[in-house]
Amino acid sequence: MLKYALKRILFMIPLLLGITVICFFVMRLAPGSPVDLETQMNPKSSLEMKERLKTLYELDKPIHQQYWSWLKKLGHGDLGISFASDHRPVTAKILERLPITILLEFLSLLIIVAIAIPIGVLSAVHQDSLFDKITGIVVFIGFAVPTFWLALLMMIFFGIHLGWLPISGLRSLNYEYMTPWAQFVDLARHLVLPVFISAFGGLAGLSRYMRANMLEVIRQDYIMTARAKGLSERDVIYKHALRNALLPAITILGLSIPGLIGGSVIFETIFAIPGMGQLFYMAVMARDYPTVMGILLIGAILTLVGNLIADVSYAVADPRIRIS
Amino acid sequence: MNFWETFYKNKLALTGSGIVLLLFLLSLFAPWIAPYDPGQIDLKNVLASPSLSHLFGTDQLGRDVLSRMVWGARISLKVGFAATGVAILIGTLLGAAAGYYGGWTDSAIMRFVDIMLCFPTFFLILAVIAFLEPSIWNIMIIIGLTGWMGVTRLVRADFISLRERDFVQAARSIGAGDLRIIFLHILPNAMASILVAATLGIAGAILTESALSFLGIGVQPPTPSWGNILTAGKDNIDIAWWLSLYPGLAILITVVGYNLLGEGIRDSLDPRLKK
Numbered sequence: 001m002l003k004y005a006l007k008r009i010l011f012m013i014p015l016l017l018g019i020t021v022i023c024f025f026v027m028r029l030a031p032g033s034p035v036d037l038e039t040q041m042n043p044k045s046s047l048e049m050k051e052r053l054k055t056l057y058e059l060d061k062p063i064h065q066q067y068w069s070w071l072k073k074l075g076h077g078d079l080g081i082s083f084a085s086d087h088r089p090v091t092a093k094i095l096e097r098l099p100i101t102i103l104l105e106f107l108s109l110l111i112i113v114a115i116a117i118p119i120g121v122l123s124a125v126h127q128d129s130l131f132d133k134i135t136g137i138v139v140f141i142g143f144a145v146p147t148f149w150l151a152l153l154m155m156i157f158f159g160i161h162l163g164w165l166p167i168s169g170l171r172s173l174n175y176e177y178m179t180p181w182a183q184f185v186d187l188a189r190h191l192v193l194p195v196f197i198s199a200f201g202g203l204a205g206l207s208r209y210m211r212a213n214m215l216e217v218i219r220q221d222y223i224m225t226a227r228a229k230g231l232s233e234r235d236v237i238y239k240h241a242l243r244n245a246l247l248p249a250i251t252i253l254g255l256s257i258p259g260l261i262g263g264s265v266i267f268e269t270i271f272a273i274p275g276m277g278q279l280f281y282m283a284v285m286a287r288d289y290p291t292v293m294g295i296l297l298i299g300a301i302l303t304l305v306g307n308l309i310a311d312v313s314y315a316v317a318d319p320r321i322r323i324s
Numbered sequence: 325m326n327f328w329e330t331f332y333k334n335k336l337a338l339t340g341s342g343i344v345l346l347l348f349l350l351s352l353f354a355p356w357i358a359p360y361d362p363g364q365i366d367l368k369n370v371l372a373s374p375s376l377s378h379l380f381g382t383d384q385l386g387r388d389v390l391s392r393m394v395w396g397a398r399i400s401l402k403v404g405f406a407a408t409g410v411a412i413l414i415g416t417l418l419g420a421a422a423g424y425y426g427g428w429t430d431s432a433i434m435r436f437v438d439i440m441l442c443f444p445t446f447f448l449i450l451a452v453i454a455f456l457e458p459s460i461w462n463i464m465i466i467i468g469l470t471g472w473m474g475v476t477r478l479v480r481a482d483f484i485s486l487r488e489r490d491f492v493q494a495a496r497s498i499g500a501g502d503l504r505i506i507f508l509h510i511l512p513n514a515m516a517s518i519l520v521a522a523t524l525g526i527a528g529a530i531l532t533e534s535a536l537s538f539l540g541i542g543v544q545p546p547t548p549s550w551g552n553i554l555t556a557g558k559d560n561i562d563i564a565w566w567l568s569l570y571p572g573l574a575i576l577i578t579v580v581g582y583n584l585l586g587e588g589i590r591d592s593l594d595p596r597l598k599k
Contacts, residue, residue, distance in 0.1 A: 019443070258443065280447065284541065
C-alpha cells in the first residue's frame with residue numbers, strides 16, 4: 001500500500017513541474033512583455049509598479065533563467081508581493097482565505113455524495129420506473145443549468161421573497177456579540193445557499209455515473225450467483241452490488257474537484273464569501289498579476305492533491321488496483 | 325436502420341434540433357424579430373416590469389430586455405461555434421498525432437493533456453483574461469484553448485482502434501503517406517464522435533461564456549449577452565426579478581437543446597451506445 005502511495009506521489013512530480021511551466025507561460029501569452037502590457041492597459045500603473053514587475057519576474061534576464069529563479073522562489077513558498085494597495089505577500093493572502101474555500105468544497109463534496117449516490121442507486125435498481133424517469137429528466141436539466149443563474153433565483157426566492165436565508169457574506173453584522181451556539185447557527189445559515197450551489201454542478205454528473213455503474217454491476221455473474229444462492233433481493237443489491245458500484249465513484253469524486261474549485265470563483269463572488277475564489281476574481285479585475293499566478297498555481301496543486309487522495313483511497317478500498 | 329431513420333424516430337433529438345434551429349433563425353433575423361433597438365436607452369422607463377409593450381421588462385437603462393436577449397442569442401451562437409471550432413481543431417490535430425504515431429509523440433501529447441487537466445478550467449480562463457483584454461474575440465479563443473483536452477482523448481482512442489484496420493493497411497500498402505492516411509482514411513471514420521463532442525462542446529462554451537459575461541470579464545457592455553443581462557439582474561436583485569429570470573432561462577433552453585441534439589446524434593450513429 002505504502003509502495004503504491006509513494007509511486008503515485010512520484011508520478012506527481014513531472015505533473016507539478018508541467019503545471020509550473022504552464023503557469024509561467026500564461027504570463028507570456030500576452031503580446032509584448034508584461035511590463036509594456038502593464039503600462040498600456042492599466043491606467044493605475046506607475047513607474048514604480050513597472051520596476052517591481054521587472055524585478056519580480058527578472059525580465060532583464062533570459063527566459064530559462066527567469067523560470068528557474070521563479071521556481072526557486074516557489075520552493076521557498078514565495079509567490080511575490082501583491083500589487084494591491086495592501087502590499088502583502090501573496091502566499092499570506094492566499095493562506096488566510098484557503099481554509100474557507102476548502103471548507104466549502106468539502107461540505108459540497110459531502111452533499112454531492114449524500115444526494116447523488118442514493119439517487120443513482122435507486123434509479124438503477126428501479127430502472128424505467130417513474131422515479132427513474134423523473135430523476136433522469138432532472139439530471140439532464142441539471143447539466144444545463146447555469147449555476148450562477150440558479151444562485152440568483154435562490155437568492156431572490158429564499159433570501160428576498162421568503163426572507164429565510166442571508167444572501168451575502170459568511171457572518172451577520174452582530175456576529176461578535178452572539179453566543180457560540182448562535183454563532184454556529186449564523187454561520188450555518190450563511191453557508192446553506194453557497195454550499196448547495198457549489199454542490200449542484202457535481203450532483204448531476206455523479207448520480208448519472210452511479211446509475212450507469214450500478215446497472216452494469218447488476219448484470220454481472222456474481223450478482224446472478226448471489227440471487228441463485230437464494231439471498232434476499234435486499235442483500236443482493238445493498239451488500240453485493242452496491243459495494244462494487246461505489247468503488248469507481250471515488251475516482252469520479254476526485255475528477256470533480258477541479259470543477260468545484262473553478263466554480264468557487266463564481267459562487268464566492270455572487271455570495272460575497274471571502275475565500276480564494278473571490279480573491280482570484282478581485283485580483284483578475286485589478287490585474288494583480290502575482291496574486292493571479294499564485295492562485296492559478298494553488299488551484300492546480302489542490303486538484304493534484306485531490307486526485308492523489310482519491311487514487312490512494314480507491315487503492316485502499318480495492319486491492320485489485322494496488323496489485324496491477 | 326440508417327442514421328436519419330433512427331434520428332427521425334428519436335423525439336428528444338428532434339426537440340433538440342428544433343431548439344437549435346430556432347436559435348439559428350433568431351440570430352439570423354435578430355434585427356427584424358427584436359421589437360426594439362437593443363441599445364435604445366429610455367431613461368423614463370427604467371426597470372419597468374414585464375408588460376405588453378415590454379414583454380420581458382426593461383433594464384436599468386430602460387432598454388428592452390426581450391430585444392437584448394434576441395441579440396444576445398447571436399452572441400452566444402458566435403461564441404459557442406468559434407470556441408468549439410478552436411477546441412475541435414486543436415483536439416483533433418493533437419489526438420490524431422498521438423493516436424497515429426504512438427510512442428513518444430503519444431506520451432508527450434498525453435502528458436500535456438494530463439497537466440492541462442490539473443488546472444481548474446475556469447481559473448485558467450480567468451488568468452489568461454487578466455493578461456489580455458476581455459473582448460468577444462479573446463473569449464472565443466480562450467474558451468477554445470482551454471477546452472480541447474477531451475477531444476484529444478476521444479480522437480486518440482478512435483485513431484488507436486482504427487490505425488491497424490485492413491483499410492488503413494491497404495492504403496499504406498499502395499504507398500499512401502502518413503498525412504494522406506490520417507486525413508483521408510482514418511479521420512472520416514472518427515468524424516462521428518468528433519461531431520458529437522462538438523455539439524456538446526457548443527453547449528459547454530455557451531455556459532462558460534455566460535458565466536464570464538456575468539462576472540463582467542466576458543462580452544462587454546453595451547454589446548448585449550445573456551450573461552451580462554444577468555449581471556444587471558444581480559445588481560437589481562431585490563427589485564427586478566425579470567432581469568434574472570428570462571436570460572437564464574434562455575441559456576438553460578439553449579444548452580438543453582444542444583445536449584439533446586448531441587446525444588441524439590450519438591444514439592443514431594451508434595445504436596449500441598443507447599442507454
